[in-house]
Amino acid sequence: xxxxxKVDRSICMYCGACVGFCPRVAVTLYETRIEFNENCNSCGxxxxxxxxxxISKDAKDDSKCATGKAKKGGA
Amino acid sequence: xxxxxxxxxxxxxxxxxxxxxxxxxxGGCKVLMLEKRQEIGSPVRCGEGMAKVWLNELGLKxxxxxxxxxxxxxxxxxxDGSCLTVNEKLAGNECGYVINRDDFDQYLAFEAARxxxxxxxxxxxxxxxxxxxxxxGVKAKSGAEDLEIQAKIVIGADGFESQIGRxxxxxxxxxxxxxxxxxxxxxxxxxxxxxxxxxxxGSAAPGGYVWVFPKGxxxxxxxxxxxxxxxxxxxxxxxxxxxxxxAHPGIDKGKRVEKIAGAISCNMPIDKTVxxxxxLVGDAARQIDPLTGGGIATACIAGQIAGRVCAEAVKxxxxxxxxxxxxxxxxxxxxENKLIRNYVAKEKxxxxxxxxxNKAVKALSETSLEKITTYxxxxxxxxxxxxxxxxxxDLL
Numbered sequence: 001x002x003x004x005x006k007v008d009r010s011i012c013m014y015c016g017a018c019v020g021f022c023p024r025v026a027v028t029l030y031e032t033r034i035e036f037n038e039n040c041n042s043c044g045x046x047x048x049x050x051x052x053x054x055i056s057k058d059a060k061d062d063s064k065c066a067t068g069k070a071k072k073g074g075a
Numbered sequence: 076x077x078x079x080x081x082x083x084x085x086x087x088x089x090x091x092x093x094x095x096x097x098x099x100x101x102g103g104c105k106v107l108m109l110e111k112r113q114e115i116g117s118p119v120r121c122g123e124g125m126a127k128v129w130l131n132e133l134g135l136k137x138x139x140x141x142x143x144x145x146x147x148x149x150x151x152x153x154x155d156g157s158c159l160t161v162n163e164k165l166a167g168n169e170c171g172y173v174i175n176r177d178d179f180d181q182y183l184a185f186e187a188a189r190x191x192x193x194x195x196x197x198x199x200x201x202x203x204x205x206x207x208x209x210x211x212g213v214k215a216k217s218g219a220e221d222l223e224i225q226a227k228i229v230i231g232a233d234g235f236e237s238q239i240g241r242x243x244x245x246x247x248x249x250x251x252x253x254x255x256x257x258x259x260x261x262x263x264x265x266x267x268x269x270x271x272x273x274x275x276x277g278s279a280a281p282g283g284y285v286w287v288f289p290k291g292x293x294x295x296x297x298x299x300x301x302x303x304x305x306x307x308x309x310x311x312x313x314x315x316x317x318x319x320x321x322a323h324p325g326i327d328k329g330k331r332v333e334k335i336a337g338a339i340s341c342n343m344p345i346d347k348t349v350x351x352x353x354x355l356v357g358d359a360a361r362q363i364d365p366l367t368g369g370g371i372a373t374a375c376i377a378g379q380i381a382g383r384v385c386a387e388a389v390k391x392x393x394x395x396x397x398x399x400x401x402x403x404x405x406x407x408x409x410x411e412n413k414l415i416r417n418y419v420a421k422e423k424x425x426x427x428x429x430x431x432x433n434k435a436v437k438a439l440s441e442t443s444l445e446k447i448t449t450y451x452x453x454x455x456x457x458x459x460x461x462x463x464x465x466x467x468x469d470l471l
Contacts, residue, residue, distance in 0.1 A: 017235070017336065021254055
């Protein structure tokens with residue numbers, strides 16, 4: 001299952017908020033670039049964590065989205 | 076792939092990492108500190124408030140190169156504008172100086188280098204290396220070059236991201252209520268009182284607060300932290316801050332000349348910060364005051380302890396979790412109680428409605444407090460509003 005998370009690099013301030021909160025350690029910050037790795041299950045917890053709203057799900061590919069909620073760090 | 080060998084490899088050149096590198100090098104260890112950014116301390120992710128009392132404890136001399144401004148105290152504002160003014164002695168550890176974090180971080184990193192630590196910037200740890208249940212180094216990428224860095228001790232000082240520890244199996248994951256999403260502007264040409272660090276509580280910053288930390292007569296860091304559990308969609312921290320600024324004409328008249336984003340953990344201290352061949356320091360170990368979000372001093376203190384324990388471990392040739400537990404015990408003895416106390420307070424304050432903040436701040440402003448401790452605050456409140464204390468009695 002590939003990640004369907006998308007980062008708008010024109011908005012992202014590469015602060016690492018999404019990285020530190022990801023319960024699957026699936027996000028990496030490379031200096032000024034965010035990348036999601038194969039551990040990402042598209043749970044979407046990172047979306048509202050982002051202070052500036054740079055993260056979204058690729059709407060065209062929503063069928064790949066994880067059905068369950070993330071087990072750790074979730075509500 | 077090039078292989079390097081060190082006693083200690085420190086991942087991250089923030090205050091916690093640099094302090095560890097400094098003290099470990101001073102203690103005779105062969106130290107390498109990695110920083111993934113090309114510059115140390117930049118871009119800043121911080122409100123930049125720091126206490127004078129901590130500097131003394133750290134043995135750091137205040138220097139004009141990184142102190143931007145000195146304040147006399149703090150003011151705490153309720154949603155209705157009621158204000159509690161506290162001087163620096165009473166305010167605890169989050170006021171005194173407003174610093175330039177980039178300059179501060181550079182100062183510490185350069186001191187680490189001067190004391191013998193090697194520093195590699197634009198160098199990112201990409202995984203940890205293990206031998207059985209022991210951490211024995213990190214793999215890294217420096218520019219285009221792949222490196223294998225063998226080390227007797229790995230220091231995870233990688234900040235809020237806290238990946239090194241989690242790669243090593245140390246649980247630093249955060250719950251929904253245990254982090255704040257933050258945004259800050261540096262603003263000039265505003266009206267502020269340069270004598271005080273200001274904190275604004277209530278629903279303008281759900282579960283967190285707005286801060287105005289002056290860096291001069293007409294300029295300040297104007298920032299917000301909003302609890303993650305209160306956020307529904309992306310970009311809300313920024314949205315809440317813009318809304319707050321629009322409601323404060325003296326700030327709104329100014330110009331936003333820098334933007335800073337980030338996140339702050341506000342959890343109970345984690346169960347363990349060491350394992351075989353590894354120690355976590357600073358934000359990476361979630362060593363942040365959960366109430367104020369202050370983490371510079373705790374990172375520096377933890378770093379000093381970790382650096383010293385590195386030197387002791389190298390002398391004893393023992394890098395087991397059992398030996399490194401000395402660090403864990405020592406930092407807990409220094410400040411864990413305060414973190415726990417302030418975690419309980421934070422848990423209460425997250426859900427407090429505005430009218431309670433209004434009453435509490437008003438009551439406190441009309442009382443002369445000897446000290447701003449939870450106990451003193453509750454005593455003062457009990458005299459004025461006994462029913463309020465029922466709401467807050469968990470804090471006791």
